[in-house]
């Protein structure tokens with residue numbers, strides 16, 4: 001890997017301000033999903049080192065939480081600047097381990113950094129309250145305090161931004177963190193640690209545990225009495241398991257889990273805009289995003305036009321090595337991701353769906369699936385229920401507003417939803433009726449550090465980004481002052 005700053009590529013974990021190897025020098029391999037080549041081997045930490053990381057974070061908490069918000073803000077601001085100065089290297093590391101095109105990876109690095117910039121400021125506004133007392137001698141004050149040591153378990157689809165989105169608010173309010181990145185993409189996390197150290201984040205405040213023993217490390221984090229909060233992004237199945245594990249110590253939780261996003265196009269919509277929004281929402285990151293449109297619902301009057309226009313755009317997508325120029329779409333992350341997409345499309349086609357483009361593995365590489373558009377889909381197919389996490393757009397036809405709302409909400413998930421239409425009364429009705437945590441109206445891109453990202457139902461709870469994201473790392477303490485007679 002040709003990096004301007006070679007030390008951004010680290011292979012040891014980062015605990016208590018030191019680079020840590022595993023017991024018996026255990027390591028696991030990290031591969032480039034484009035061609036399966038070995039990038040490097042990374043320390044494979046287990047239970048013992050996880051306990052060391054928790055201890056380090058516990059020791060670091062008093063001093064870090066006692067700093068003023070302004071002092072923490074200065075350090076976070078410096079971290080943000082260092083990330084922005086190293087966008088090219090960080091993006092190259094990300095693309096090499098994750099596969100998304102380099103320009104998209106640069107976008108993720110900037111997006112990830114924006115959480116640090118934003119929370120460096122917002123951390124100064126962890127305001128409390130003064131409440132009129134309930135007796136003449138009583139006064140009530142409310143303060144917000146950092147919850148303590150935070151564990152963060154993050155996925156491979158956004159190896160940078162899913163870390164900063166959790167760590168930035170936590171550090172800004174005075175928490176310390178132990179992060180377990182996904183085993184497919186540990187290198188972006190370690191590169192962030194290099195820059196965190198340079199920015200002056202003290203030892204123990206930010207710890208990164210690389211491992212391919214997720215279950216063991218997860219169990220150690222969740223049973224710890226010192227860890228007061230778990231923030232997780234990943235599959236619903238693992239989220240539910242972690243929730244069960246956290247019940248033993250009644251930890252505060254943020255769960256950002258799977259989605260099954262509807263993308264609705266009404267007859268009066270701007271079709272060109274809807275197609276552009278669909279491309280951005282569906283094919284970003286090769287469809288491997290929890291907020292990717294998963295089911296398209298198009299009203300009968302514009303169905304054929306939309307299918308034709310979307311198919312034409314999808315045909316233009318160029319798959320390949322994300323490190324090369326003019327590549328639009330990378331590989332899926334691993335074999336199980338590829339097989340899942342293949343199974344879901346196979347099931348739909350066997351029940352009568354038709355691919356207007358794609359529908360097979362791609363020749364671009366072993367982990368590539370062709371960007372695909374499916375018509376003739378219905379709710380007997382797996383595609384209507386499962387999170388595809390791949391470049392496949394199934395398009396359902398609908399007739400009425402009531403029908404489409406029922407179809408859109410007919411899922412246990414409730415993360416993101418999108419719709420395109422012009423009638424303002426319809427826009428309000430539909431936006432209010434969709435049982436989702438986030439709704440994109442005439443846009444396919446909703447992610448930003450300034451808005452609350454998160455879901456309802458089995459997509460989880462808790463919000464990331466915005467002033468709401470700060471609350472996740474704070475506890476509310478109320479003080480009742482007696483004997484204050486006038």
Ligand SMILES: NC(=O)C1=CN([C@@H]2O[C@H](COP(=O)(O)OP(=O)(O)OC[C@H]3O[C@@H](n4cnc5c(N)ncnc54)[C@H](OP(=O)(O)O)[C@@H]3O)[C@@H](O)[C@H]2O)C=CC1
Nearest residue numbers: 154155181182183214215218234235238257258290387389
């Ligand atoms: N909401 C979202 O953004 C995401 C949704 N998904 C959905 O989940 C599907 C499967 O993806 P997958 O990568 O397997 O998702 P997982 O939920 O398995 O992985 C997410 C994170 O959880 C860790 N993890 C896995 N099992 C445990 C455990 N028992 N205890 C503690 N941590 C654990 C993983 O570690 P490790 O990598 O080491 O296994 C990773 O860091 C995708 O196809 C997609 O549908 C996936 C990723 C993100």
Ligand SMILES: O=C(O)CCCC(=O)O
Nearest residue numbers: 157158233289290291447
């Ligand atoms: O897939 C995810 O969990 C992260 C979505 C990326 C984003 O848009 O913030």
